[in-house]
Amino acid sequence: MYKEAFLAALTVFICYGGNWLFGQSMIERPLVVGCIAGLIFGDMRTGIIMGASLEAIFMGAVDIGGALSAEPVTATVLATTFSIVLNVNDKAALALAVPIGVLAAFISMFMKNVVMNLFAPLVDKYAKENNPRAIAIMHYSMWFINYFIFSLITFFSVLKGAKPVQQLVNSIPDNLMAGLAATGGLLPAVGFAILMRMLWSKQLAPYFFLGFVLVAYLELPSVAVAVLGIILVLVTSFKDKQLLDIENKQKELEMRPTVSASGAAAGSESEQEEEDFFS
Amino acid sequence: MKMNENISKEDRKMLNGIFWRSFTVFASRAGATKAHAPGFMYSVAPALNRYYKDDPEGRREAYMRHTTWYNITQNVGTFVMGLVASMEKKNAEEKDFDAESIVALKTSLMGPLSGIGDSIFWGVIRVIAAGVGISLAAQGSVLGPILFLLIYNIPAILTRYYLTYMGFSLGSSFIEKIYANGSMKILNKAASTLGLIMIGSMTASMVKFESKLSVPIAGGKPIEIQTYFDQLFKGLVPLGITLLCYWLLSKKVNVNWILLGVLVFAIIMGLLGVV
Numbered sequence: 001m002y003k004e005a006f007l008a009a010l011t012v013f014i015c016y017g018g019n020w021l022f023g024q025s026m027i028e029r030p031l032v033v034g035c036i037a038g039l040i041f042g043d044m045r046t047g048i049i050m051g052a053s054l055e056a057i058f059m060g061a062v063d064i065g066g067a068l069s070a071e072p073v074t075a076t077v078l079a080t081t082f083s084i085v086l087n088v089n090d091k092a093a094l095a096l097a098v099p100i101g102v103l104a105a106f107i108s109m110f111m112k113n114v115v116m117n118l119f120a121p122l123v124d125k126y127a128k129e130n131n132p133r134a135i136a137i138m139h140y141s142m143w144f145i146n147y148f149i150f151s152l153i154t155f156f157s158v159l160k161g162a163k164p165v166q167q168l169v170n171s172i173p174d175n176l177m178a179g180l181a182a183t184g185g186l187l188p189a190v191g192f193a194i195l196m197r198m199l200w201s202k203q204l205a206p207y208f209f210l211g212f213v214l215v216a217y218l219e220l221p222s223v224a225v226a227v228l229g230i231i232l233v234l235v236t237s238f239k240d241k242q243l244l245d246i247e248n249k250q251k252e253l254e255m256r257p258t259v260s261a262s263g264a265a266a267g268s269e270s271e272q273e274e275e276d277f278f279s
Numbered sequence: 280m281k282m283n284e285n286i287s288k289e290d291r292k293m294l295n296g297i298f299w300r301s302f303t304v305f306a307s308r309a310g311a312t313k314a315h316a317p318g319f320m321y322s323v324a325p326a327l328n329r330y331y332k333d334d335p336e337g338r339r340e341a342y343m344r345h346t347t348w349y350n351i352t353q354n355v356g357t358f359v360m361g362l363v364a365s366m367e368k369k370n371a372e373e374k375d376f377d378a379e380s381i382v383a384l385k386t387s388l389m390g391p392l393s394g395i396g397d398s399i400f401w402g403v404i405r406v407i408a409a410g411v412g413i414s415l416a417a418q419g420s421v422l423g424p425i426l427f428l429l430i431y432n433i434p435a436i437l438t439r440y441y442l443t444y445m446g447f448s449l450g451s452s453f454i455e456k457i458y459a460n461g462s463m464k465i466l467n468k469a470a471s472t473l474g475l476i477m478i479g480s481m482t483a484s485m486v487k488f489e490s491k492l493s494v495p496i497a498g499g500k501p502i503e504i505q506t507y508f509d510q511l512f513k514g515l516v517p518l519g520i521t522l523l524c525y526w527l528l529s530k531k532v533n534v535n536w537i538l539l540g541v542l543v544f545a546i547i548m549g550l551l552g553v554v
Contacts, residue, residue, distance in 0.1 A: 020303075020305050020306050021302070021303055021306050022302055022303075023301070023302035023303075023304075023353060023354070023435070023436070023439065024305060024353055024354075025428070025431075025432050025435075026405065026408075026427070026428060026431050026432065027428070029409070029427070031409065031412045031413065031416055031423060031424045031427050032424045032427065032428060034416075034424075035416075035421065035423075035424040044421065045419040048416045048419050048420070048421060048423060048424065049416065049417060049418075049419050051416055051423075051424065052412075052413045052416035052417040052423060053417075055409055055412065055413050055416070056413060056485060059406075059409065059481060059485045060481070060485065060486075062401050062405075069534065069538060070538075098542075099542065102538055102539075102542060105538075106535065112308040112310075113308075113310055113311040114310065114311070115310075116307070116308050116309055116310045117309070117310025117311065117312065118310075119307075119309045119310070119317075120309045120310050120312055120313045123309050123313055123316055123317050123320075123346050124343075124346050126342075127320070127339070127342040127343045127345075127346045128339065128343060129339075130335055130338055130339035130342060132320075132321075132324050132327070132328060132342070135317060135320050135321055135324070135342070136321050136324070138307070138317060139303070139306065139307045139317045139318060139320075139321045140303075140306070140307075142306075142307035142308070142309065142317065143303070143306035143307050146307070146308070175549050175550050175551075175552055176546065176549055176550060177549070178549040178552075178554050179545055179546035179547070179548060179549015179550055179554065180545075180546065180549065181549075181554075182488065182545040182546075182548055182549055182554040183541070183542050183545040183546065185486065185487030185488055185489075185517075185545075186486065186487075186488060186517075186520060186541050186544070186545050187538075187541065187542075188481070188482075188485040188486050189482070189486045189517065189520045189521040189524050189541065190524050190534065190537055190538050190541055192478050192481060192482050192485075192486070192521055192524075192525075193521060193524035193525040193527075193528050193537070194528065194534065195397070195398075195401065195402060195474070195478050196475070196478055196521075196525045197525065197528050197529065198393070198394055198397060198398075198474075199394065199397075199398055199402075199470075199471040199474045199475050199478070200475070200525070200529075201471065204468070204471050204472055204475055205475070207472050207475040207476045207479065208475040208476070208478060208479040208482075209479060210476055210479060211475065211476035211477060211478065211479025211480040211481075211482075211483070212479040212480065212482055212483045212514065212518060213479075213483075214476075214479075214480055214483075215479075215480040215481075215483035215484050216483040216513040216514040216518075217513055220480075221410065222406050222407055222410040222477070222480060222481075222484070223407055223410065223411075225476065225477065225480040226403055226406070226407055226473075226477065228476075229403075229472070229473045229476040229477060230473065232472070232476070233469045233472050233473050236468075236469070236472070237465055237468075237469045240465045240468065241462075241465060244460070244461045244462070244465065247461070248460055248461070
């Protein structure tokens with residue numbers, strides 16, 4: 001199992017660490033991770049198909065400002081490893097992926113927000129010493145340390161967990177399995193709630209429900225929803241822009257007399273304007 | 280591009296340096312208080328090293344300024360990096376430039392830029408890319424992951440590149456102008472609108488809850504609870520749970536508790552035979 005454990009940990013390191021080293025290029029998403037894990041364990045097709053199912057489950061799991069609802073890399077790698085190497089059936093492997101992802105997210109957030117705090121004083125120190133080289137070295141070392149420690153989790157999970165997982169999967173009763181599968185269906189809700197938290201306002205809330213109905217009832221694919229959304233946004237933005245131009249012009253008109261003449265004259269002029277408006 | 284016209288060769292070299300370094304901006308995370316400050320310092324180093332070449336004291340102060348919390352969606356964050364480069368240049372040249380304004384502007388842009396960036400990149404482009412990728416990958420085709428990466432990364436990298444240049448050439452006066460005349464508001468509103476539509480659509484397609492509960496009726500067909508839910512409003516339960524999660528988040532409940540709650544809820548539903 002040492003070889004498999006090492007390979008699985010390497011996949012986590014490449015995909016998770018690589019994603020953040022190369023501009024969040026999405027190689028941490030299950031679609032890609034499944035493919036790579038499949039390639040490494042010699043069954044790419046299974047890996048890709050597992051990746052597709054997991055991508056849908058972890059759709060809402062994006063790292064936004066350090067708040068993470070589920071960590072997809074460890075979950076995908078372990079699920080794919082269990083499925084290909086241990087021959088755990090796909091459904092069970094997918095169900096296990098969800099609790100693994102949530103647990104991994106706890107650990108990842110703890111590492112990044114708490115453990116890595118150890119380096120915060122060094123940031124100040126090197127800045128004070130005017131030492132860009134040290135900052136660069138520290139920057140890359142922190143990257144390595146964080147993702148190296150993180151991939152150890154996968155190493156030991158495969159090494160020590162392989163047998164228990166097999167026994168566990170065999171002994172899980174059907175209704176618990178159904179419950180685990182249901183967690184996969186509900187998990188995206190938390191991710192979307194995190195996204196909504198940034199965008200929501202009373203005026204814009206109806207658009208959320210519009211998007212919902214477009215898919216729930218009209219069953220439009222996401223490209224169609226995106227195009228409709230863009231059209232809608234363009235139309236409303238043009239209108240907003242027009243309104244804004246009018247507003248700005250009005251402000252300018254109001255400003256001008258105050259600049260050129262005294263306050264009294266400006267007052268009477270705006271009164272005049274108001275009278276015109278109501279007549 | 281018009282904005283690249285009055286950029287000198289050295290400027291170009293510096294901006295390309297920032298562009299390439301910016302890929303690693305989130306590689307390290309120095310805890311919750313500084314977040315990605317080291318990555319930001321590393322990314323703008325070409326500018327700081329260039330403009331404070333003969334002024335070690337100035338460079339020290341510049342580095343110390345940027346040890347504060349930094350976090351912007353990385354594909355649009357390069358705009359701020361270019362902007363900071365142009366302001367550091369001014370600061371190095373003019374003695375009476377207010378250096379604090381650099382950090383103030385940087386900080387004030389984090390919220391609005393991340394809002395726009397997150398909704399466009401996470402909410403729209405990633406979702407479309409994943410939609411195409413999933414449908415191909417579900418049949419076992421390697422084109423799934425490949426197309427997914429291409430559809431997401433091509434616009435992401437182009438945006439990252441051009442915004443580095445835009446931030447530098449447009450400068451802080453441009454930002455103040457679009458804040459003052461309200462264009463920033465329109466941009467933000469447009470991005471939030473699009474983001475909310477996409478999140479709504481994802482809630483409908485990705486959040487799933489189906490009850491297999493049925494009520495037996497003497498002498499007739501059993502009543503399936505799910506069909507009642509569907510007749511009432513399609514996707515009622517997923518929508519309700521998503522809104523509940525949102526409400527709890529807005530009440531400042533820790534996201535970990537919400538996650539745990541959702542997991543426990545689903546497992547209990549499974550044990551009770553509801554799902």
